[in-house]
Amino acid sequence: MAYLKNIVGLALLALIMVFYVITYWLITRKKVMPKFRTLPGLLALDEIVGRATEMGRPVLHSTGRGALYSSGVGTTLASFVIYGEVARRCAKMKTELITAIGTAEHIPIIQSIAENAYRSENALEELKYENFVFVGGSQSSSNARIFALLEQRKPASFIVTGGYGADLCTLGGAGRAAGCLSLCGTTNTYQYPYAVAAYDYWLIGEDFLATAAAISKDPPQVANIWAGDLFRFLLVGLIVIGVVLAWLGFNISEYLTI
Amino acid sequence: MGGISVLRKREIPMAIIFIISMIFVVQYYVKGVEPLDTLTNTLGNWAIIFSALAMGIGLINLIIIHGRKVMDRKGEWYFDAWLILIMLVTFGLGAIGGTEDPYYSFIFNNVYQALSPTLFSFAYLYMCTIAVQAFRVMNWDAGLLMLAGVLTMIANIPMVQVQTGLFVELKNWIFAVPARGVFTAFRISLALGFVLIGIRVILGVERGYLGVEEA
Amino acid sequence: MEMQEQIKKLLTNKTFVQGMLIILLIIPLARPLGLPIRIDQHSINFYNIIENLEPGTKILFNYIPPVVLMGDLVPQSIPVIYHLFSIAKERNIKIYFVGLSVADGILQLLDTEVFGTIGKPEDYGLKYGEDWCNLGFVAGGDIAWSTFAQNIRASIQYDRYGNPIDSLPMMQGVNSVADFDLIINCGEYNTMIVRHWGTPYNKPILVLCLTGAVVQDVEPFYRAGQIKEYLAGVRAAADYEKLVNRPGRAIASLDAISISHIFLIALIIIGNILYVMERASGRE
Numbered sequence: 001m002a003y004l005k006n007i008v009g010l011a012l013l014a015l016i017m018v019f020y021v022i023t024y025w026l027i028t029r030k031k032v033m034p035k036f037r038t039l040p041g042l043l044a045l046d047e048i049v050g051r052a053t054e055m056g057r058p059v060l061h062s063t064g065r066g067a068l069y070s071s072g073v074g075t076t077l078a079s080f081v082i083y084g085e086v087a088r089r090c091a092k093m094k095t096e097l098i099t100a101i102g103t104a105e106h107i108p109i110i111q112s113i114a115e116n117a118y119r120s121e122n123a124l125e126e127l128k129y130e131n132f133v134f135v136g137g138s139q140s141s142s143n144a145r146i147f148a149l150l151e152q153r154k155p156a157s158f159i160v161t162g163g164y165g166a167d168l169c170t171l172g173g174a175g176r177a178a179g180c181l182s183l184c185g186t187t188n189t190y191q192y193p194y195a196v197a198a199y200d201y202w203l204i205g206e207d208f209l210a211t212a213a214a215i216s217k218d219p220p221q222v223a224n225i226w227a228g229d230l231f232r233f234l235l236v237g238l239i240v241i242g243v244v245l246a247w248l249g250f251n252i253s254e255y256l257t258i
Numbered sequence: 259m260g261g262i263s264v265l266r267k268r269e270i271p272m273a274i275i276f277i278i279s280m281i282f283v284v285q286y287y288v289k290g291v292e293p294l295d296t297l298t299n300t301l302g303n304w305a306i307i308f309s310a311l312a313m314g315i316g317l318i319n320l321i322i323i324h325g326r327k328v329m330d331r332k333g334e335w336y337f338d339a340w341l342i343l344i345m346l347v348t349f350g351l352g353a354i355g356g357t358e359d360p361y362y363s364f365i366f367n368n369v370y371q372a373l374s375p376t377l378f379s380f381a382y383l384y385m386c387t388i389a390v391q392a393f394r395v396m397n398w399d400a401g402l403l404m405l406a407g408v409l410t411m412i413a414n415i416p417m418v419q420v421q422t423g424l425f426v427e428l429k430n431w432i433f434a435v436p437a438r439g440v441f442t443a444f445r446i447s448l449a450l451g452f453v454l455i456g457i458r459v460i461l462g463v464e465r466g467y468l469g470v471e472e473a
Numbered sequence: 474m475e476m477q478e479q480i481k482k483l484l485t486n487k488t489f490v491q492g493m494l495i496i497l498l499i500i501p502l503a504r505p506l507g508l509p510i511r512i513d514q515h516s517i518n519f520y521n522i523i524e525n526l527e528p529g530t531k532i533l534f535n536y537i538p539p540v541v542l543m544g545d546l547v548p549q550s551i552p553v554i555y556h557l558f559s560i561a562k563e564r565n566i567k568i569y570f571v572g573l574s575v576a577d578g579i580l581q582l583l584d585t586e587v588f589g590t591i592g593k594p595e596d597y598g599l600k601y602g603e604d605w606c607n608l609g610f611v612a613g614g615d616i617a618w619s620t621f622a623q624n625i626r627a628s629i630q631y632d633r634y635g636n637p638i639d640s641l642p643m644m645q646g647v648n649s650v651a652d653f654d655l656i657i658n659c660g661e662y663n664t665m666i667v668r669h670w671g672t673p674y675n676k677p678i679l680v681l682c683l684t685g686a687v688v689q690d691v692e693p694f695y696r697a698g699q700i701k702e703y704l705a706g707v708r709a710a711a712d713y714e715k716l717v718n719r720p721g722r723a724i725a726s727l728d729a730i731s732i733s734h735i736f737l738i739a740l741i742i743i744g745n746i747l748y749v750m751e752r753a754s755g756r757e
Contacts (some may be wrong), residue, residue: 001292010287015432016453068467069309070575070614071665074455080466104316107323109467130332139541140377165541165661166381173384173466177487187451190687194385197392205444209451212464220463228454235446299627302620306628307614313612357581367585371540378541383491386737390484393741394748404745408738414684414708415734416727421513426513433692442693445664 008256018162019227027219028224034226036214041183041203043244045082048201049089051181052156054160058096058131060155060180061086062171063110065102065137072163074174074209075187076106079162080113081212082185082203086159087117092128098153100135102142102162107134139167150178160199161185161208172198185211272462279460320345406432477747484744497736501728508728516712519679519702523556526655528564531675532557533653533670536583537574542683545686547586547721548710549681550659554587556717558597561604567643568599569653572610572630573617574660579608580633590721602641609633618669622650650674657681663691667699677701684708 004010027033037196052059063083066076083099090097101107101115111132118127135145150158158180160171168184168191175182176198184195185203203211206228213221242252278301285298291450324338351362393404412418413429458464483489526532530660534554538546549752556569572580588594594605611617620628625648638644646652649673658666659681671678678699682691684706692698704713707730710723 002288003288004287006287013453016457020457066310067575067614068310069312069616071452072575072614073459073467074452077455077459077464077466085465104319107313107316107319111467130327130330132323134323137316138374138539139381140374143377143380166374166378166385169388170381170384173487175386180280187448189441189448189690192444192470194388198384198388206447206451209448212466214457218463220461221458224454224458228450231448232450235450282725297622299620299624302616303627306611308618309613309616361583366581371543375542375544376542376730381654383745386494387487387490389737390490390740392743395745396748408741411734411738413527415731416510416708416711417508417731418582419513420509423511424666426511433689434696438687438692438696441689445690445693 007115012231016227016231017113020223023226023230024220024223027223033217034222034229036210036225038209039203039207039214040186042211042214044183044201045078045085045089048059048159048183049086049093049095052090053093055156056072057154057156058098059086059090059157059159060098060100060146060149061159061161062100062135062142063102063106064164065139065142065159067103067132068105074185075163078187078208078211079185081189081215082091082159082161083110084113084117085215086105087114088121091118091121091123091126094123096248097133098149098155100133100146100149102135103137104122104139106136136181139165143167143170147174150174150180154178155180158182159184161203164188164191166191169194169198175199181258217218268465268468271468276413276462283460313411317345318464349442406436474523479748480743484740484747487672490740491525493736494520494733494738497732498729502731505725506728506731509733510711510715510724510727511525512521512712512715513709515702516709516716519553519704520713520716522679522702523553524560524562526564526566527619529566531647531652532569532655532657533650534570534654535573535660535666536570536580536584536659536660536665537572537658538579539661540582542577542661543579543582543586545683545706545710546681547582548660548707548721548726549713551587551590551706551721552710552717552719552723553657553681553704555591555719556713558591558599559717560595561594562598566604568605569608569643569647570606571608571621573610573621574610574662575614582605583607591719601641602636606638606641607633608638615665615669618665622673624649624670635643650676655679661687663687663700663703664694667694671699679703680708690699711754727750 027034049059056173061083063079064076064080066072087097089095097114099110101110111129114127114132115124118124133145133149135142149155155178158171158175158178158247160168160175160182161184164171164186165188168186168188172182172184172194182199183201183203184199185208186195187193187205187208189205192204195204208224212218245252281294281301282298288294289320321342324342326336327333327334328342348362348365351359351365351418355362357363357366389407391398393407394402397399409425410429410432412426419426456462534557536550538550557566559574560566561568570583593600608625609632611621613620613628613629617628617631626638629638632641637744640702650656650670653676655678656666656670656676657679661682663680663682666680670676678701680691680700680703682688682703682705688703688705691700691703691705695703704710707723707726710721711727714721714724
């Protein structure tokens with residue numbers, strides 16, 4: 001006999017979809033475009049690529065070791081989006097881009113993104129395939145390789161996005177020691193303190209995941225982020241209600257797993 | 259068709275993703291339907307096989323990318339050749355002899371297992387360097403950060419813990435109240451972000467993983 | 474002023490800070506100081522949970538420490554597994570080892586590091602297939618955890634040594650995570666384990682995790698009751714070694730932790746004193 005499980009979760013998911021439909025309608029039919037909060041990390045991309053152009057040195061972008069088949073897929077996708085934007089700006093400004101790839105399966109995807117970015121700026125002949133460097137699938141090997149790249153190629157700017165562990169801090173320290181202007185993007189909650197301390201600019205948590213919408217301003221993506229924001233207000237309301245009910249002695253949590 | 263293979267069209271992968279995602283979403287909420295459970299178990303096994311295949315694809319990608327550098331004799335090509343050699347030797351030993359093979363075990367225990375934590379220890383050294391520079395009382399926020407950090411470090415010193423439990427209590431309070439509140443909020447936001455990105459992928463709005471744009 | 478500048482230069486000199494740290498870490502490791510330790514309440518609770526396990530308890534032990542983190546996770550797992558093996562025979566406790574991870578956990582460390590240190594389960598009178606088994610490693614992340622949770626045989630047909638799992642007596646009647654009584658996770662991905670194995674099946678989870686920010690991540694789940702108890706880092710490993718009366722590498726490294734922490738705190742305090750003095754003289 002079929003039955004529904006996690007009804008509360010299903011209802012909340014349905015609500016997100018309803019908000020999505022409403023926000024998409026508002027953007028496409030009513031031409032209402034919400035304003036994005038300024039993301040300093042995104043604004044800094046111009047400065048980061050520009051610095052490398054002025055100094056005649058390359059940009060080093062490490063795309064992380066996340067997988068596309070686990071719950072870290074969001075981080076990996078966001079990393080690809082930022083990489084595409086960096087590649088496009090490097091192509092436009094004719095700045096050399098070195099790409100450090102942490103997961104071997106991503107190599108063709110990243111090369112494809114770079115080709116697409118360079119093609120969009122009519123600079124496909126500037127793309128150097130020897131600048132795609134596989135840095136090994138583990139923290140230690142990627143650290144070692146990236147240290148070597150920082151030492152040998154002397155990039156002016158260092159961008160670190162995607163799935164990282166404790167090596168995020170190490171890379172930040174190494175980038176700072178090498179005199180690079182650095183940006184990091186991560187959703188790894190353990191590494192937020194190091195992201196803020198060791199890098200000049202950062203995109204953490206939801207800021208990082210929302211970059212695709214913030215960069216492209218594509219209506220379906222913007223609507224998605226806007227729907228999430230509306231849902232967040234609902235969540236805050238539920239939390240406040242839960243706290244009040246808990247004060248009154250009524251434990252709502254057992255009903256949330258129905 | 260303009261020379262673009264039908265297999266490379268974006269629509270086919272997006273359709274596959276949508277159908278399979280909807281099957282899993284429905285199965286998560288609707289229980290007691292045996293054919294659905296069997297289907298999701300089968301698809302789950304296929305996904306596990308694909309993820310293992312992905313490692314194999316990784317191996318091939320590495321051989322291509324480094325083999326190209328070796329053939330062109332570009333830069334430090336001998337390191338690329340060394341990488342390919344070691345990779346194939348280790349893979350071969352593991353594939354033929356299994357993890358019990360003495361030579362495979364030698365490489366794993368004495369090279370990989372020794373080097374990995376050694377290089378990871380750089381993280382601690384860099385964290386310390388950054389902590390010394392970051393913990394400056396420049397304003398109230400930085401002062402609070404420094405206070406929390408120093409209190410937590412003092413509480414973690416075994417010598418101090420033996421003398422007094424005060425710092426341990428303070429550390430536990432920092433973990434249980436302000437830090438826990440902040441991290442819970444981070445986690446909720448992040449979970450919502452992942453749900454949103456999942457919706458974008460299922461609906462085909464997010465296409466970064468496909469890589470290639472149509473010409 | 475000159476001395477201030479010199480000290481300031483030293484504090485911002487990476488070579489000095491890291492060099493001194495390395496020296497201060499090596500000295501107590503080479504010549505242990507034998508400083509006393511105070512056992513944390515989390516370690517005591519963890520110990521009591523294991524010590525008070527009911528007879529016939531079935532434990533699912535997900536052993537997936539990545540090699541880079543083995544310095545933190547393996548010292549924790551050694552005394553815990555020693556404790557489990559010590560009580561397993563008399564209380565008929567069944568231990569099912571498995572390695573489900575994204576791609577980076579190393580189940581092989583169980584054989585090389587853990588059994589290599591405390592001895593094989595057979596030394597404790599445990600029989601393979603009846604008292605303990607090793608179901609092997611499966612990569613795949615969330616899909617693997619989810620599939621395994623619903624139907625073990627859907628993702629694993631053979632154990633680590635090539636035996637069909639149906640040939641193991643202890644696998645009779647064990648079909649999903651619901652059939653286990655306790656889950657222990659040693660590795661990363663603790664919150665994923667809670668999501669896939671703990672909350673849907675209402676199973677108690679014990680976690681061996683890293684210290685620092687990982688504990689911050691585990692704390693909300695611990696306070697909500699989704700994780701029953703946790704051990705964090707080498708510090709907790711040393712506590713547990715003392716509780717099971719089996720000193721090992723964790724206790725040996727505590728002196729190094731003490732000395733390095735004191736050095737760091739001293740540097741931070743000196744740095745801040747200099748900073749305040751600079752600001753005061755700048756105002757003047």
